[in-house]
Amino acid sequence: MSRFLNVLRSWLVMVSVIAAGNTLQSFRDHGFLSEKLYTASPGLVNGLQARIFGVWTLLSSVIRCLCAIDIRNRTLYYITLFTFFLALVHFLSEVFIYHTAALTIGVMAPLMVASFSILGMLIGLQYLEVEALSQNKKKN
Numbered sequence: 001m002s003r004f005l006n007v008l009r010s011w012l013v014m015v016s017v018i019a020a021g022n023t024l025q026s027f028r029d030h031g032f033l034s035e036k037l038y039t040a041s042p043g044l045v046n047g048l049q050a051r052i053f054g055v056w057t058l059l060s061s062v063i064r065c066l067c068a069i070d071i072r073n074r075t076l077y078y079i080t081l082f083t084f085f086l087a088l089v090h091f092l093s094e095v096f097i098y099h100t101a102a103l104t105i106g107v108m109a110p111l112m113v114a115s116f117s118i119l120g121m122l123i124g125l126q127y128l129e130v131e132a133l134s135q136n137k138k139k140n
Helices: 003-028 029-034 047-069 075-094 105-138
Strands: none
Touching: 003 029, 003 047, 003 105, 029 047, 047 075, 075 105
16 A cells, blocks of 8 residues: 555544544534634524534544545545535535634634545545556456
């Protein structure tokens, strides 16, 4: 396996662990979301919304961790890539369409993580293609 894919796997594990921590925070205190993410409309954040956000974050965390374990699984790889696109679109829409979030560090951090992850995973696709081609040549 290439060094880049190993770094990508480590990155996915790290992002997964951080997301798991955010999940716990969302279940523990919904004030976390109104203070860090949805600062433009903190009154809209309630316990139910925080728990839904927590479940969504937990699902993303599990998917990303599973991808790190089995990075050659194409279906899982694309689903993981989609979780980052979904996060990026979500936070951008909250800032620019719904105006419930402001461009604070609490929002910029997930935007940067999602952007870097998308870029890394798109590059990783190239490495996976090269590996697949070299394995096919060895079989022939």
